[in-house]
Amino acid sequence: MARLTKEERKVSIMTKALELFSKEGFYQTTMPSIAEKIGMSVGNLYNYFTSKEMLAKDLILYIANILGEEIRKINESPLNTKEKIEAIVHMYFKIAQERPETIEYFLRVYLSNREVFQNCCEGMICVSAFVTELMIFFEEGVRSGELKDQEFFSAFGLFMGYLGGMVFINGEKILPKPLESYESSISDNIYNALKSN
Amino acid sequence: MITHELIERIEGEAVLDFKTDKSGIVRDANIRFLHFRGMEAILEGRNALDALVITPRVCGICGHSHLIATVKMIENIYQNAGVKIRISDKAKAIRQITLSCELIQNHIKWLYLIMLHESGKLLEKEPKVALKALYVSSQVNQLCALFSGQWPHSSYAIPGGVTCDPTYIEVMQALKILSEVERFIADEVLGCTPEAFNQAMSQNTLLSLKGDFGTVLRNFERLGLLEQGKSHGRFLVLGETQEIIVHLERSSASSDNVSEDISNTFAEGGNTYAKNALYNGEFFETGPLARALVQEHTGVSALHRLYGDSAVTRITARVEEMVSLCAHVRQLLTSLDLSQPSFITPPSIESISGEGLGIIEAPRGSLIHRATIEKGKIVSYSIITPTQWNLGNGTQTNLGVAQKAMIGAESIAKASLLFRTFDVCSVCTTH
Amino acid sequence: MNPPSAITSTMPSNPTKLKIIWLQGITCNGNTHSFLNDPLLGTLLDEVEFIHHPILPAQKTLKEVVKKIPKSDILIFEGAYSASFERAGVPMETLLLALASKTKHIIAMGSCASFGGIFKEGAPEHISGILFDKEQESGPLRSMREKVITLSGCPAHPKWLSFVIDMIVSGKTIAVDEYRRPKALYSYLVHNGCLRNEYFEWKVDSDHFGTKEGCLFYAQGCQGPMTHGSCNKILWNEVSSKTRAGTPCVGCTEPTFPKSNLFSTKTYMSIPSEMPLGIPKRSYLALAGAAKSFHIKRLEERLIDDNA
Ligand code: SF4
Numbered sequence: 001m002a003r004l005t006k007e008e009r010k011v012s013i014m015t016k017a018l019e020l021f022s023k024e025g026f027y028q029t030t031m032p033s034i035a036e037k038i039g040m041s042v043g044n045l046y047n048y049f050t051s052k053e054m055l056a057k058d059l060i061l062y063i064a065n066i067l068g069e070e071i072r073k074i075n076e077s078p079l080n081t082k083e084k085i086e087a088i089v090h091m092y093f094k095i096a097q098e099r100p101e102t103i104e105y106f107l108r109v110y111l112s113n114r115e116v117f118q119n120c121c122e123g124m125i126c127v128s129a130f131v132t133e134l135m136i137f138f139e140e141g142v143r144s145g146e147l148k149d150q151e152f153f154s155a156f157g158l159f160m161g162y163l164g165g166m167v168f169i170n171g172e173k174i175l176p177k178p179l180e181s182y183e184s185s186i187s188d189n190i191y192n193a194l195k196s197n
Numbered sequence: 198m199i200t201h202e203l204i205e206r207i208e209g210e211a212v213l214d215f216k217t218d219k220s221g222i223v224r225d226a227n228i229r230f231l232h233f234r235g236m237e238a239i240l241e242g243r244n245a246l247d248a249l250v251i252t253p254r255v256c257g258i259c260g261h262s263h264l265i266a267t268v269k270m271i272e273n274i275y276q277n278a279g280v281k282i283r284i285s286d287k288a289k290a291i292r293q294i295t296l297s298c299e300l301i302q303n304h305i306k307w308l309y310l311i312m313l314h315e316s317g318k319l320l321e322k323e324p325k326v327a328l329k330a331l332y333v334s335s336q337v338n339q340l341c342a343l344f345s346g347q348w349p350h351s352s353y354a355i356p357g358g359v360t361c362d363p364t365y366i367e368v369m370q371a372l373k374i375l376s377e378v379e380r381f382i383a384d385e386v387l388g389c390t391p392e393a394f395n396q397a398m399s400q401n402t403l404l405s406l407k408g409d410f411g412t413v414l415r416n417f418e419r420l421g422l423l424e425q426g427k428s429h430g431r432f433l434v435l436g437e438t439q440e441i442i443v444h445l446e447r448s449s450a451s452s453d454n455v456s457e458d459i460s461n462t463f464a465e466g467g468n469t470y471a472k473n474a475l476y477n478g479e480f481f482e483t484g485p486l487a488r489a490l491v492q493e494h495t496g497v498s499a500l501h502r503l504y505g506d507s508a509v510t511r512i513t514a515r516v517e518e519m520v521s522l523c524a525h526v527r528q529l530l531t532s533l534d535l536s537q538p539s540f541i542t543p544p545s546i547e548s549i550s551g552e553g554l555g556i557i558e559a560p561r562g563s564l565i566h567r568a569t570i571e572k573g574k575i576v577s578y579s580i581i582t583p584t585q586w587n588l589g590n591g592t593q594t595n596l597g598v599a600q601k602a603m604i605g606a607e608s609i610a611k612a613s614l615l616f617r618t619f620d621v622c623s624v625c626t627t628h
Numbered sequence: 629m630n631p632p633s634a635i636t637s638t639m640p641s642n643p644t645k646l647k648i649i650w651l652q653g654i655t656c657n658g659n660t661h662s663f664l665n666d667p668l669l670g671t672l673l674d675e676v677e678f679i680h681h682p683i684l685p686a687q688k689t690l691k692e693v694v695k696k697i698p699k700s701d702i703l704i705f706e707g708a709y710s711a712s713f714e715r716a717g718v719p720m721e722t723l724l725l726a727l728a729s730k731t732k733h734i735i736a737m738g739s740c741a742s743f744g745g746i747f748k749e750g751a752p753e754h755i756s757g758i759l760f761d762k763e764q765e766s767g768p769l770r771s772m773r774e775k776v777i778t779l780s781g782c783p784a785h786p787k788w789l790s791f792v793i794d795m796i797v798s799g800k801t802i803a804v805d806e807y808r809r810p811k812a813l814y815s816y817l818v819h820n821g822c823l824r825n826e827y828f829e830w831k832v833d834s835d836h837f838g839t840k841e842g843c844l845f846y847a848q849g850c851q852g853p854m855t856h857g858s859c860n861k862i863l864w865n866e867v868s869s870k871t872r873a874g875t876p877c878v879g880c881t882e883p884t885f886p887k888s889n890l891f892s893t894k895t896y897m898s899i900p901s902e903m904p905l906g907i908p909k910r911s912y913l914a915l916a917g918a919a920k921s922f923h924i925k926r927l928e929e930r931l932i933d934d935n936a
C-alpha cells in the first residue's frame with residue numbers, strides 16, 4: 001500500500017472519528033476508542049491531534065468546508081435564486097443521505113455541545129466557510145431583486161433551521177416518505193417565505 | 198448713457214447696467230446675474246439627509262451656513278410632523294462656533310481682498326495680495342475644522358446634533374487659535390483694542406484708527422464715499438431673533454411675510470436669474486448692519502444715528518461683527534460641557550413627512566431654507582439667500598437695496614465700490 | 629555654535645515665474661476658497677503669478693483676458709463645463725478651448741471640473757468635466773488629454789494643487805492614474821489613516837453618530853474604503869477630516885460623486901452592497917464573519933469615559 005502523507009492520514013482519521021462522534025456523541029467517544037477504530041496507537045493519534053477538542057474542531061471545519069464548497073458551486077452557477085434554493089436543498093439532503101455522519105455531526109455534536117467549541121470556535125468562526133457562502137447566496141438574491149431585504153440571521157435561521165429539522169425527523173424515522181420526495185415542496189416553502197413581494 | 202459693467206472679484210460675477218447723465222453721475226443701475234445652477238431641482242427626489250451634502254455646494258464661501266440652515270430645516274420638519282427631536286446644548290453650541298467661524302473668515306476676506314483692495318485701486322494705490330489676511334482666515338477655518346472636520350464643505354451637522362465628539366484637546370487648540378485671531382483683529386484690523394474700537398464708534402473717531410480698517414475708511418473718505426451709499430433704512434433679521442426695523446421703528450417679523458418676486462427673471466422674459474426677496478412686498482437690507490441695529494449695538498447704533506445706512510456704517514458693522522463673534526466664540530468654547538451627548542438619535546428620516554423651515558444668519562444676512570418631504574424624500578426645496586434681499590433689482594419707483602445705494606454716485610467706478618460694500622456673492626444669489 | 633563661515637545667500641532670484649490663469653466654469657467657488665486655505669500660499673506665490681484669478685488680485689481682469697487670450701504655463705479650471713456657459717460674455721466652448729490651446733498644463737480643479745460633479749445633476753446631458761464626463765473620457769479637452777491633470781475632490785485639497793504646481797515648477801513628471809489623477813495623492817484611500825481603522829478591522833460599528841468610537845462603514849454610509857484621496861493622510865485644514873469628525877466619507881473624489889443616500893449604508897441582508905476597493909466579497913465576508921465572532925471589550929467601551 002502506498003504510504004499516505006500526513007495530511008491524507010489526518011483525513012482518514014477524521015473520517016473514522018466522524019462516524020464515531022456522530023454515532024456515540026462527543027462525550028462517549030474517547031481518544032483511545034478512536035485509536036482503536038483506526039487501528040493505531042493512542043500515542044500516535046496524539047501526533048496528529050493534540051486533543052479530542054482539537055480533533056472535534058478540525059472536523060467541524062472540515063464539514064463546513066465541504067458544505068461551503070458545494071454551495072459555492074451553486075452560487076457560481078448561472079441558476080436563478082429559486083433554482084439555487086432547490087439546488088441547495090437537494091445538495092443538503094443528498095449529503096444527509098449519502099454521508100449522514102456529516103450532518104449528524106453538525107447537528108448532534110457541534111450544535112449540541114457548544115461548551116466544547118466555545119474556546120476554539122468562537123461565534124461562527126469554524127463554520128465560516130459555510131456561512132460565508134450562504135451570505136453570498138442571500139446577498140445576491142436580494143441584489144437581484146428576487147429575495148426581500150431583511151436581517152441576515154432571520155433568513156439564515158429560516159433556511160437552515162428548516163433543513164436541519166427535516167434531517168432530524170428523518171433520522172428519527174418519522175417521515176412517511178423518503179426525504180428527497182419533500183425537496184420540491186420544501187424549496188417552494190423556503191422561496192415563498194423569502195421572496196420579495 | 199448706458200454702460201454694462203462686469204463686476205469681477207466677487208463670488209462669481211455680476212453685470213451692472215448703469216445709466217449715467219452727462220456729468221457721469223449714476224442715474225439708474227440694474228443688477229443682473231447670469232449664472233444659474235438649479236440647486237433646488239438637484240435636491241428634489243433625494244433623501245432629505247443628502248441635502249446636508251448638496252446645499253453647502255451652493256456657495257464656497259458660505260456653504261457652512263447653508264449646512265446649518267438645512268439641518269435646522271430638517272429638524273423643523275420633524276417638529277412639524279409631531280416627532281420629538283432633541284439637540285443637546287453642546288451640539289447647539291458647537292454649531293454656533295463653526296457658523297461664527299464662517300462669518301469671521303468671510304468678513305476678513307471681504308475687508309482685505311475686496312474693500313481694502315478695490316478702494317486702494319480706485320485711488321491708484323493698489324495694495325499687494327493681503328497674505329496676512331488669508332493666513333488668518335485659514336486659521337479661523339482651522340478652528341472650524343477642529344469640530345466640523347473640514348472647511349469648506351463640511352456635512353457634520355445632522356438632525357439630532359453634530360457628528361463630532363470633541364475632547365479638551367480640540368477645545369484648547371481652538372482657544373489658542375482664537376487668541377491669534379483676536380490679536381490679528383486688534384493689531385492689524387483695528388489698530389486698537391476692541392474696547393477702544395467701541396469708543397471710537399461712539400465718539401465718531403473711527404477715521405483716526407491706525408489699522409487696515411482705518412485705511413479703508415480713509416480711502417472711502419478720500420473718494421468722498423463715506424457718507425454715500427444710503428438706502429431705504431429698512432432692515433431685517435429673520436434668523437435667531439425675528440425682527441425688522443423700518444426708519445428706526447422696531448417690530449417683530451414673521452417669515453410668513455416673505456415672498457419672492459420673479460418678474461425680472463429670464464423665466465418671465467427678464468434679464469437676470471436672480472429672484473428678488475421681499476418682505477411685505479418691500480426691499481429690506483439684511484446682514485451685519487441689520488443684525489447690529491436689531492441687537493442695539495451701542496457703537497453701530499451711534500454711527501447709524503449720525504450717518505444713516507451709508508457706507509461707513511455698513512462697513513463698520515461688518516468689521517464690528519468680527520469682534521463680537523470672536524467674543525461669542527470664546528464664551529461658547531469656555532463654557533462647552535463635553536459630557537453632554539453630541540448626537541441624540543432621532544427617528545429615521547424615512548418615517549417623516551411634512552414641511553419645514555430653517556432660517557439662520559449667514560455672513561450676508563438671513564438665509565432661508567424651506568422644503569417639503571414625503572417619507573424622508575425631498576418633494577420640493579427652496580432657498581432664499583441674503584443677497585436676494587440686498588442685491589434685488591427693483592423698478593425706479595421701488596428700488597432694490599444696493600440699487601438705491603448706487604444711484605447718485607459720481608461715477609460708475611464709485612457706484613461699483615458702493616455695490617461691493619454689500620459683500621456681493623453671485624453664486625448664492627442665483628443658486 | 630556658529631557655522632565656520634557665514635554664508636550670505638540671497639533667495640534665488642526667480643525671474644521667470646510660472647504664469648497661471650484660473651478660470652471658473654459652473655461652480656460654487658469652493659475650490660478657490662479651499663486653495664486660499666493653504667498656509668504656505670505666500671511661498672507658492674513666490675514661484676508663480678496669476679495672470680488671472682477670480683478672487684485674488686491678479687494682472688488681468690477676465691474682461692481683459694477674453695479680449696486677448698494670453699499664453700500661460702498652467703490653466704486651472706474650477707467648476708463644471710457646459711459649452712454654452714459664459715464668462716465675461718464668452719461661451720466656454722470658445723473660451724476654455726482658446727485658453728487650453730495656449731497653455732502647457734491644465735489642471736481640473738475639483739470634482740466638477742474633473743467629472744461633472746454636483747452641478748452635472750442639474751442638466752446631465754449638457755454638463756461634464758473638462759476631460760471626463762463621469763467615467764467617460766468624452767470631455768471637450770480630450771484632444772489635449774496629456775496636458776490635463778485631474779484633481780478631483782469636492783473641493784480639492786489646497787496641498788494637492790500646490791503639490792502639482794511644485795512638480796511642474798521643478799520640471800518633474802507626475803505619475804497619474806486612469807483618470808489622470810496624481811498617483812502620489814490618489815493611490816491612498818480615505819480609509820488609510822482613519823482613526824477608526826481598528827473598529828473597521830474588528831467590525832465594531834458606531835451605533836450612532838457623534839462618537840469617537842466605531843467605524844462608519846456598516847451603518848452610516850462611509851465610503852472611505854472605496855474612495856481615493858489622501859484626506860486622512862494629510863488632513864484637512866491641517867487638523868481633521870470628515871471621518872475624524874465622525875462624518876461618513878461621501879466619496880467626493882470619485883466620478884460617481886454624488887451618489888444618493890449618503891448617510892446610510894446600503895445593505896443586502898445585512899451585507900454592505902459595496903465592498904472595500906479590490907476586496908472580493910467572499911474574502912471580505914470570511915474575514916468579517918471571523919472578526920465579528922469576537923467581542924473585544926476595549927473596542928466596545930468608550931475611549932475616554934470621564935469627559936464622555
Ligand atoms: S467640485 Fe465641489 S467644491 Fe468644486 S465647484 Fe464643484 S461643488 Fe464646488
Ligand code: SF4
Nearest residue numbers: 819822843844850852
Ligand atoms: S469610518 Fe470610514 S474611513 Fe474610517 S475606518 Fe471606517 S470605513 Fe474606514
